Structures are given as structure tokens and as C-alpha cells.
Amino acid sequence: MSENLFSYKNKKAFYRYELIEKLTAGIVLLGTEIKSIRDGKVNFTDAYCVFREGELWATGIHIAEYSLGTCNNHEPTRDRKLLLSARELRKWQKKLTEKGLTIVPYQLTINKKGLAKLDIALAKGKKFYDKREDIKDRDNKRDLDRLTKY
Helix, strand or coil: CCCEEEEEECHHHHHHEEEEEEEEEEECCCHHHHHHHHCCCEECCCCEEEEECCEEEEECCEECCCCCCCCCCCCCCCCEEEECCHHHHHHHHHHHCCCCEEEEEEEEEEECCCCEEEEEEEEEECCHHHHHHHHHHHHHHHHHHHHHHC
């Protein structure tokens, strides 16, 4: 059985970026945010991560307001702090100084304990011809699967 109860993928991240190094980080959420994620009301296709004062923050994650929330509901597009060790933060901050690298979230999961984890990756933007290669490879794989199926 899978260890994760809920899992949401950022498919655009795989299309737009070449994921170099991956890491799992905790994410600081409010009560209504975790309930909204369980309802599947999360969108992070245009999300990215930035360093502010030595801490890593996820920007651009849209978690819709909880439908049964009161006036204390959360703001849908607020920046959310990511929880990593100091060593990992320093290591990634050094790597981020390289030209053309960014940190993008590619998967959001909720484990059995109810904790939200954001899988992030150090990524480099793909060129247009790289995207076409990926599409061509995917189409070829789909055609091969069809041929072997019958």
C-alpha cells in the first residue's frame, strides 16, 4: 500500500524544466489550507521557490479557500514557508547562484500522518527543441505500447 494518502503532480514542471536534483520539504500550512488540499483544490503549475532571509518560501501555490471555512479562512495565494534543514538550505542556495537554475515544486503529497510534503527540484529551463523531443518520445512510447498490446 502507498505511504501517501493524497498526491498532486505539477505536470508543467516536467514539461518546462529539466529536474536536476530532487528533495522533499515540509510546508507550513493553516488548518483550512490542509482541508482544502484534501478536497483537491490546489494548483501549483506556475509555482516556484525563492530564498528570503535564509529561508525558502514557495510562491505561486494557489490553495482555494475552504468552502466550510469561516471569516478566518486563509488567503489563497499567500507565500508558504518550506521546512528544510540548515545544511540543505545552504547547499541549495549555493547551487541556485549558478546561471539558469531555479527551484520548482513538482509534487504535493499528504502522508498517513496527515503531514503535507512538497517535493521540490533544482531545475534548469528546457529549450524549445528539448520540449519537442519529449513530445516525440512520448508519442513513440504510446505507439509502441499500442502495438505490443495487440
